[in-house]
Each structure stands twice: as structure tokens, then as C-alpha cells.
Amino acid sequence: MVGATLPAQADDIPAPGEIVKSANVEHVTNVPKPQALADIHTDMAFQGDYAYVGNYYGFSIYNIANPAQTSLVSSVICPGGQMDVSVYGNLLIGSVDSSRNNDSCSSTGQSATNKASWEGIRIFDISDKANPRYIKSVETNCGSHTHSLIPDKTGQNVYAYVSSYSPSATFPDCQPPHDLISIIKIPLANPTSAGVIAAPNLFPGGGNPGDGRPYPEGTSATTGCHDITAYPEKNIAAGACMGEGILLDITNPEQPKVTATVRDDVNFAFWHSATFNNQGTKVIFTDELGGGSRATCNATIGSLKGANAYYDIANRGKNLIFKGYYKIPRAQADTENCVAHNGSLLPVPGKDIMVQAWYQGGIVVVDFTDSANPQEIAFFERGPDNTAPPLSGGFWSAYYYNGYIYGSDFNLGLDVLKLNDPRTDAAAGVRMNLLNAQTQGSYPESGGGRP
Numbered sequence: 001m002v003g004a005t006l007p008a009q010a011d012d013i014p015a016p017g018e019i020v021k022s023a024n025v026e027h028v029t030n031v032p033k034p035q036a037l038a039d040i041h042t043d044m045a046f047q048g049d050y051a052y053v054g055n056y057y058g059f060s061i062y063n064i065a066n067p068a069q070t071s072l073v074s075s076v077i078c079p080g081g082q083m084d085v086s087v088y089g090n091l092l093i094g095s096v097d098s099s100r101n102n103d104s105c106s107s108t109g110q111s112a113t114n115k116a117s118w119e120g121i122r123i124f125d126i127s128d129k130a131n132p133r134y135i136k137s138v139e140t141n142c143g144s145h146t147h148s149l150i151p152d153k154t155g156q157n158v159y160a161y162v163s164s165y166s167p168s169a170t171f172p173d174c175q176p177p178h179d180l181i182s183i184i185k186i187p188l189a190n191p192t193s194a195g196v197i198a199a200p201n202l203f204p205g206g207g208n209p210g211d212g213r214p215y216p217e218g219t220s221a222t223t224g225c226h227d228i229t230a231y232p233e234k235n236i237a238a239g240a241c242m243g244e245g246i247l248l249d250i251t252n253p254e255q256p257k258v259t260a261t262v263r264d265d266v267n268f269a270f271w272h273s274a275t276f277n278n279q280g281t282k283v284i285f286t287d288e289l290g291g292g293s294r295a296t297c298n299a300t301i302g303s304l305k306g307a308n309a310y311y312d313i314a315n316r317g318k319n320l321i322f323k324g325y326y327k328i329p330r331a332q333a334d335t336e337n338c339v340a341h342n343g344s345l346l347p348v349p350g351k352d353i354m355v356q357a358w359y360q361g362g363i364v365v366v367d368f369t370d371s372a373n374p375q376e377i378a379f380f381e382r383g384p385d386n387t388a389p390p391l392s393g394g395f396w397s398a399y400y401y402n403g404y405i406y407g408s409d410f411n412l413g414l415d416v417l418k419l420n421d422p423r424t425d426a427a428a429g430v431r432m433n434l435l436n437a438q439t440q441g442s443y444p445e446s447g448g449g450r451p
Helices: 425-429
Strands: 018-020 025-031 040-045 050-057 058-063 072-076 082-090 091-100 118-125 131-137 148-149 157-163 182-187 195-199 227-231 234-242 247-251 255-260 271-276 282-287 308-314 321-325 345-347 353-357 363-367 375-382 393-399 403-411 413-419
Touching: 018 025, 025 375, 040 393, 040 403, 050 082, 058 082, 082 148, 091 148, 091 157, 118 157, 148 247, 148 255, 157 227, 227 271, 234 271, 234 282, 247 282, 255 321, 271 345, 308 393, 353 403, 363 403, 375 413
Parallel strands: 040 082, 345 393
Antiparallel strands: 018 375, 025 413, 040 050, 050 058, 058 072, 082 091, 091 118, 118 131, 148 157, 157 182, 182 195, 227 234, 234 247, 247 255, 271 282, 282 308, 308 321, 345 353, 353 363, 353 393, 363 375, 393 403, 403 413
């Protein structure tokens, strides 16, 4: 796919809202965004028979016991984007990277230049799915753009690695150079005692300084991380940190250590997210060229920027070896924001297959077993979203969970898809009880089972 050519003809672009898909994808249902949530849907997490969907205005809980009849259980209004969510036990953790006048759910926006402003994470008790309770906030430097959960070996605590970026000398609580992450320890028996226990500097040498070139050629400076994906079973994590990608040893989750760093100053503008393969021998980094608000899936940008990059992990985590790129091969309109975004593995034994959201580029399924030659095997997309302003729609996340693909659409709600393909049918034999995409768990490499 490195040399893939994007079609440019207007006739190739679906009509506004029109669904186009590969023959092996079934559109099961769409659940519209709740009217109570006045902003866009964001990231998702899954536990048991429930899906949790973040929104800049709060979050929603859906019953997915019967995916074809997915239904809304409750919505919590608690403004403060992005509200990316993770779940663990009876807790839901949400990221707030929006400077607020206080930590309450009735807060309003307030400049980060004000020392009294708050941003960080919020913790909710979700034991009663119909009535979640807000029980704790933890303020962090530069807020929490995203976070990743790492359970400790004792089962008594869970750690949240908080990723944030873009410091300013005018922000009292977000000063340059901000080469760190915040680590929050959440005691499961007493979650209201959660607090920041460390803020390790991951870039003592300063990270990538960036090159100052304008969009779409520029490379970002590293001033923090955007996403960190942990693989606790293998004691590793991968960070997508604006100007570079990193590998971490998390054997001691309170003291993560960088073991490898990689940069791509030719084709990567903004290192956005990371996903391991099941064996932990590969990592996919995504480039969020244009920050998710540009039309980058067109002939002007080409097939190498705003893409996935696949790396083999070598020398016991000390080296990352580039293997190839993948970008969706379908042209998008100039009104469609489109770039590589969030996804997860399909648990197909013996294969490396991932489902992924591309904003208005839709949802794709890619086999990267041969990581030098990743192959798209399924897709689903709509034509330009005319329910909102241009460049402000599409799928934020797409994840596989217990036989179905769930897509969180900015404006149109929660979509449920079914993939019917002999290359992926074996995934149905793997049942999950929990899915936080930034906390990977393994699946059996042969036969079915429960991770």
C-alpha cells in the first residue's frame, strides 16, 4: 500500500450521508446521539454487556447485550472535552483537556492563564448504570488529553498514565517544556483517595524540536504525549508523542522507562496513537496530520502522509524497525476531515488484523500480518456529513468487541457493524469482558477462548 494512489474523481465520492461499504460488512444499526449531549461523541470503552461513549459534554452508557437492539441506558452531562473514557471494575475514568473554572459538572470554560482553572481526570462510580455518580477529580499538569489504565500486579490499584501537551509560558499549571506524563494511582478499595504520585520526564533530551514547516509538510515538536497504549501482560507500552514514537518498559508502572525512540520527519506530522499486535512484536503508530480537522485523504496530500506506519519491535524493545505505511485508498471530499485515528485488534488467531476509524474516511479493517504490505479487507463509510459544518464529522473510534464493530460518530451517534468474512470469522470464538483500547490484553493465538 506504500505506493497506493488515491482516486480524485468527484464521481467516486458518495452523496452526503450515503452509505458505501464492502460486501463483507453489514450495517446492523445506528443509535442516534442523545439530545442531552450537545457536543460531539469521542472515544469508547466496553465492559460486559455495556458500551461507554465519551462526549465533549459528558458520556453515555449503552446496553449492547443484543447488538442489533443496542439501547441507551443513561447519559451524564458533565462538560469538559475530550472526555475520552476508560472503565475498570465499577469505575469510569474520563479525560478533561478543557480548562474549566472548577472541577464540577456545572463548570464553565475558563482560560488556562488563570491559576484557579482546573483540568485533569474525573472518576465516576458506574455500579448503577442508570445513575452514575461523580466521586473524584484529580488535577494534572496541562490537563488530560487522553489516559491509559495499567492495573498493578496485586489487583489493589490501577494506574492512569495521563497524556497531555501544548504548554505555554502563560499557563501557570502547564509550563514548557512539559516533557512528562502524570501518573495517577487509584486505590480500588478507596478510589476517592486517587492522586498524582509521579510525573516522569520521558524526554530529558528535549524530544523532537520540530522543523517549523507549515502544514502539510511540518513535523511537530514534542511537548508531551498524545496517547500511550499499555500492554500490561508484556510489561510494555508505546507512546505517540507528537514529534516521535517511543517504547516504554512498565515493569514498575510507577517508574516507566523509555527503551526506544523513533522519528519520521519525512511523512509524519503528528504522532497520535499506537497499537501493538497480539504478540507484542509490532506496533502501529498513526499520524494525525491536520489534527483531525483537515481534508487529508485526497490526491493533494497523497498516500504517505496522515497514514499508519508499521514497525517491528527488535532487540528486546531497544529498536523499532520501519516496515510500511497504509492509508485508505478512497478519495474524500474537500469538506471531509479524514486522517488515521483510533482502532483496535480483531482477535484472529495467527493473524494481525485491525479495525480503525478515519473520521469522515469511515471505518476500515486492515490485515497487517505482513507489516510491509498491509492489506485492506473491509470498509464502511458515509458521504460528507451535511448535518454539521464542513470538516467536523465522521468516526472518532472504531473497535471490535465480541463479534461486532462499534463506531463512535461525531454527530450521528453509535454505529454497529458486523463483519462476515472467512478471514476474520475466527475472532467470534474469542469473548471479552473488558476493552479499553489503550490497555491491551492478549487473545489466544490458536483456537477460541476468553482473554
